[in-house]
Amino acid sequence: MKFVLALLGMVGIAILGGIWPTTAQAQKYPTRNVTIIVPTGPGAGTDLLARILAARLSERMGKTFVVENRPGAGTIIAARAVVQSKPDGYTLLMGTSTPLAINATLHKKLPYDPATDFTPLALIATVPFVLVLNNELPARSVPEFIKLAKEKPGAFSYGSTGPGTPFHLYAELFSSMTGIRMVHVPYKAAVAGLADLMGGRLQVMMTDFASSLPLIQQGKVRALGVTTKTAAPAAPGIRPIAELGVPGFEASAWQMVVAPASTPKPIVDKLHAELKAVMAMPATRDQINKIGLVPADTGSPAELQAFVKSEIVRWGDVVRKSGATVN
Template sequence: MSSWRRWTSGIWLAGALVLSGGQHAVAQSYPARTVTVVAPYAAGGGADLIARLMAQKLADRLGQSFVVENRLGAGGVIAATSVAKASPDGYTLFMGTSTQLAIQSTLHKRLAYNPGEDFAPVAMIASVPFVLIVHPSMQVKTAGELIKLAKEKPGTLSFGSSGVGGPPHLYTELLMSMTGATMTHIPYKGTAQAMNDVVAGHVPIIFSDLAPAVALVKENKVRALGVSSSVRVAALPDVPPIAETGVPGFDAVAWLMMVAPAKTPKDVVAKLHKELRSIVAEPDTQKRLVAMGVIPLESESPDELQRYVKSEMVRWGKVVQQAGLAGSQ
């Protein structure tokens, strides 16, 4: 090897060691100040409560404050954009949902961030199953019976949702695309308003997350036809998956993932990943997450999560396109 090559190789190796050592030092001292965890929805909602639970547990473990900040608007786009553009130093995190990290990219004509490129996934926290419910006056008791009725009366049945492009809307669109049924969409400004009208009988059908639905099901104010996940859920153990009651292969759940801005030091991401995996595995955390109506998950690695986000963008992008909603926002 020439002296020139030995010299340049030595410089490259020294630079790599300095960079590696610097990142390791950053991870060792992290966090050295307060960390902001951005939540995309209002205080008191599911994503907010889970963000606060993770923030408190991280603070207890790492000895620094993790403060939740709710940044509302545009279905979480404002929150996601602010984190995508934040300094990639580990001091701004995002409790993202599948809406911001998979669905919005196709729903919007222009999105100020790319979910698959502008975030560094840290850890998957939980999946969020939904339940298909109807007003008790409807003479159907399974998802299969509902589909049969919808096919007999195309377009005459209506279904509510929390808004255009949200999970309740897209899950029904997926159900219709898989079965050939047609129903009419009635969007509301939030789940609470939609659920009130289902209970009152003004709109007969909705996919709801478990938190507001379980009590109504148990009080017989609504009838549960099936859960959207491929497995039963603890909160409604007697309600079978839709896939077992007339729509084989149906599996649609929202999910919550902690992410950081892209280019956040890998050692910092790895440290947070390890802590969050341990936190979610704690019996206390599991119990509290289940009580919130979600399913705690054992997170895959950050690299695997990156691939998962991209695959979910493709999956839900097809549903959005089939529903005629691509670029509608």
């Protein structure tokens, strides 16, 4: 009997020994700088959003949250870097619906599983996009642009931030729903594509407001419509594409902070609570609105995991409908 009790005591100590270090580690976390990897170049909405969060988290948690841009390969470079990092809470991804949902169907071969290789921390924002044209094009409305593009199939080029990104997928969806044909030109950053749009090397682009709103306001590009069902808060005067000749058109991205799978639960819970507190701050929500995004109310990490799985299914339908694919 004494032997059994002693054995049980040893087992209990072993179990507690595995729990307490993790809990203590979470209480001290972070003890050094944390990196937030961004799958886009500087100046895009995802980059600006990550910098807003990084500044707030640095203030609250006492260590610097550093934003690191790793654009390329349709967000795969950044996503793979986070998946392959140590799951200790010191490398996070400012994820979007592209690496976390769209890529699952778009890519025939994907070096990670978005449903299982990440642990969601918080849903941050949704992202309306806008259809913009080079000012030299004679089209001044969605129907006029569709008519012009049908008269000149393949003559117009559109820019994106890479295969599978909303910049690419929404343009392909628009093309498939309207029967037009355009040439895809990928860039590493939205600002580079917009520079070529203004310069006339591109004629059209589906882009986020963070990158394009100042240019729209200054009259440097022409906005025709937004991709969401309702007007975007950042530009209430621009009507939805669905109301302007393409009924049923709807597409919006989302932004979520995630960590590698197997990140200790106490650290996941701490980051979730801190991000939720940051998103509850009126100043944070105001900053997000100003860059053309719409602040979101996050669910728990478990609820977000289910959300990601449902989004993989939803975006799978959109990808197949658009006809887009990457080998």
